[in-house]
Amino acid sequence: MNRAEHWNAVHRRRPVAGASWFAPHLERSLALVRAVAGPAARILDVGGGASTLVDDLLALGYANLTVLDLSPAALAAARARLGPRADAVRWRVGDVLELDLGEERFEVWHDRAMFHFLTAPAERRAYAELAGRALVPGGHAIVATFAADGPRRCSGLDVARYDAPTLERELGPALALVSAQRETHLTPAGVEQEFLYALFRRS
Secondary structure: HHHHHHHHHHHOOHHHHOOOOOOOOOOOHHHHHHHOOOOOOOOEOOOOOOHHHHHHHHHHOOOOEEEEEHHHHHHHHHHHHHHHHHHHHHHHOHHHHOOOOOOOOOOOOOOOOOOOOOOOOOHHHHHHHHHHEEEEEEEEEEEEEEEOOOOEOOOEEEEEOOOOEEEEEHHHEEEEEEEEEEEEOOOOOEEEEEEEEEEEEOO
């Protein structure tokens, strides 16, 4: 089973609100986006799937949003939840490692809980290179991964875990670490998961 098939199966197997990564509002992500970008900023949510981030950004007046995910089922769930507001968002089905941006560039690259599924060094290098190309100079990447003491597996897959220096080494040199902070995510089942949220700036 390839990655797209795996994640389609995951999203079809259970409702969004029951998924381990689900949160009604991604408060940390929202705070970081608002700290670095205004409502006109071009924002790419990588692996955004059925996340509620897009709902809250639309409510705050952000008007240039793109959500990318491997799973059509995940994007369909988000679109159904948003109703008519979904027409204000660009939805892209695809693998970030194969993403063809053309001339498109963004002020913000947001990724909550996608990067840590890239367990092969070559995949991580490809991701870092694409993030660097995707951002305008001075743009920001917000990357949230499992912390060094976070889960070892998620949704049936192995994951990589990070502290701030390790994540900085993986995403450099085009992306410079600005700040990092930990967050304890409480899953819908009541399990605590330790996350690392890192903010990077494109040189």
